[in-house]
Structure formats: C-alpha cells, structure tokens
Amino acid sequence: MSRRGSVRLPSFVVLPNCRGYQVHTTYYFKAKVEGDKHTVDYGKQRSFTTEEIALPTLESLSAEPESVGLNMDESQQLTVTATYSDETMTDVTAEASYVSTDPLVATVSEAGLITAVAGGDATVTVSYTEDGITETTTVSVTVGVFDPWSYDFNGNGVIDIQEVLAAANDYFDGGITKEQVLEVLALYFG
Ligand SMILES: [Ca+2]
Numbered sequence: 001m002s003r004r005g006s007v008r009l010p011s012f013v014v015l016p017n018c019r020g021y022q023v024h025t026t027y028y029f030k031a032k033v034e035g036d037k038h039t040v041d042y043g044k045q046r047s048f049t050t051e052e053i054a055l056p057t058l059e060s061l062s063a064e065p066e067s068v069g070l071n072m073d074e075s076q077q078l079t080v081t082a083t084y085s086d087e088t089m090t091d092v093t094a095e096a097s098y099v100s101t102d103p104l105v106a107t108v109s110e111a112g113l114i115t116a117v118a119g120g121d122a123t124v125t126v127s128y129t130e131d132g133i134t135e136t137t138t139v140s141v142t143v144g145v146f147d148p149w150s151y152d153f154n155g156n157g158v159i160d161i162q163e164v165l166a167a168a169n170d171y172f173d174g175g176i177t178k179e180q181v182l183e184v185l186a187l188y189f190g
Contacts, residue, residue, distance in 0.1 A: 021050050022050065023050055023051065023052040024049070024050065024051070024052065025049065025050050026047050026048070026049040026050075027047065027048055027049075027050070028045055028046070028047045029045070029046055029047070029048075030042060030043070030044070030045055030046070031046070056084035056085045056086035056088060057084060057085045057131065057133055058082055058083075058084060058085075058128070058130045058131065058133040058135055059083050059084055059085050059135070060082075060083045060135055060137075061080065061081070061082055061083070061092075061096070061126065061127070061128050061135035061136060061137045062080070062081050062083070062137055063078050063079070063080045063081075063112075063124075063126045063137050063138075063139050064078065064079045064080075064081070065078075065139070066139060066140075067139065067140045067141070067142070068106075068114055068139060068140070068141045068142070069141075069142050069144065070106070070114070070116035070141065070142070070143050070144070071116060071143070071144050071146065071176075071177070072116050072117075072118065072119070072143065072144075072145075072146070072177075073115070073116060073177075074115075074116050075113055075114060075115045075116070076113070076114045077111075077112060077113050077114075078093065078098075078108075078112040078113075078114065078124070078126065078139060079091065079093050079112075080092050080093045080096045080112060080126055080128065080137075082128055082130070082135070092128050093111070093112050094111065095128060096112065096126050096127065096128040097110070097126070097127050097128070098110065098112055098124055098125070098126055099124065099125045099127075100114075100122050100123075100124050100141075101122050101123045101124075101125070102120065102121075102122040102123075103117070103122075104117060104118055104120075105117055105118055105119070105120040105121065105122040105141070105143050106122040106124070106141040106143055108124045112126070114139070114141055116141075116143040117143070118143060119143050119144065119145030120142075120143055120145075121140070121141065121142050121143075122140075122141045122143075123138050123139070123140055123141065124138065124139040124141060125137075125138050126138070126139065146176065146177075146180045146183065148167075148180065148183040148184045148186070148187050149187070151163045151164075151166060151167050151184050151187075152187075153166070159184060159187040159188045159190075160188070161188065163184070163188070164184055164185055164188045167180070167181050167184040167185075168181055
C-alpha cells in the first residue's frame with residue numbers, strides 16, 4: 001500500500017479519470033462543450049501545473065498491552081497501532097512483524113500472539129514498515145514460575161490443609177492451574 005506520490009490537480013479540472021498525470025508538469029488544454037446538436041470550442045488556450053500532495057507519513061508505532069505477565073502455557077494477543085503525521089491511526093496488527101528475544105521463554109506468532117513457554121523474561125520487538133519508513137516498539141514479557149511453597153502462608157515449612165484449600169480456591173477462581181494445585185497437594189502429603 002502506497003500513500004505517497006499522488007498528483008494534485010487544480011480544483012477547476014474535473015475529469016472522470018485523473019491517472020496518468022505527472023507531478024510538477026504543466027498541461028495545456030482548450031475547453032470544448034459537446035451537446036446533442038451543438039459543439040462549442042473555446043479558442044483560448046489555458047494551462048495548469050500539477051503539484052504533489054504531501055500525504056501523511058508513518059510516525060510512530062504502539063502495542064497494547066505494553067507489558068505482559070503470563071503463567072506457563074498462557075497466551076496474550078497484541079494489538080498494534082500505527083500513528084501518522086496527520087495524527088490518524090490505523091490497526092496494523094496483521095501487517096506488523098514480531099520477534100521474541102527469547103523464544104525459550106515466550107514465542108510470538110506472525111499474527112502477534114505471545115505464548116509463554118518457560119519462566120523468565122523476554123522482550124517482543126514489533127516493527128512495521130510503510131513507504132520505506134520503519135517504526136518499532138517493544139513489549140516486555142514476564143513468565144511466572146509457580147512456587148507451591150508460596151502457599152506456606154505462615155512460613156512454618158509445612159503445607160497444612162488450610163493452605164491446600166487456599167490453593168484449591170485460587171484454582172476455582174482461575175488464578176492457578178490444576179497442575180499447580182496438585183503441586184501444593186503433593187507438599188501436603190509429602
Ligand atoms: Ca504452613
């Protein structure tokens with residue numbers, strides 16, 4: 001998609017098809033009116049010179065969310081917006097490219113879907129090019145490592161039944177996974 005290189009014609013030129021005109025070029029014409037019975041030529045030659053229209057150019061790129069916190073195997077879709085010199089904005093999520101600094105921690109698809117792989121930090125660099133102008137932005141990704149001992153609320157080195165029930169509650173609220181509840185339960189039986 002090219003947004004540049006358009007030719008501006010003077011406002012008095014009304015043509016069904018304005019393609020084929022060169023920028024910074026003078027065109028000469030004679031007006032002619034045709035009807036059913038009459039054709040009138042206007043003898044005086046006129047001219048106009050075309051100008052180039054300064055269409056908006058790509059100015060910045062932003063991604064939402066700016067930072068992502070995920071548990072293992074969770075995903076987050078990014079939304080990428082391009083801002084132009086005339087302050088208009090366009091969703092370019094599908095056209096942008098994505099690179100993860102650490103695919104062993106988090107991968108990112110061509111469509112901008114981040115998926116957690118293992119605990120740690122990664123940065124996703126988002127870039128988009130239009131008319132030879134490239135803008136980039138980054139998204140920080142943190143993948144949490146689950147520690148079942150975090151449910152040892154009283155810090156006594158033992159997971160008791162109240163702490164197992166707290167983990168079960170978090171599971172039913174969607175806060176942790178079934179596997180993580182089982183890790184807490186294993187410490188209770190351990
Ligand atoms: Ca305890």
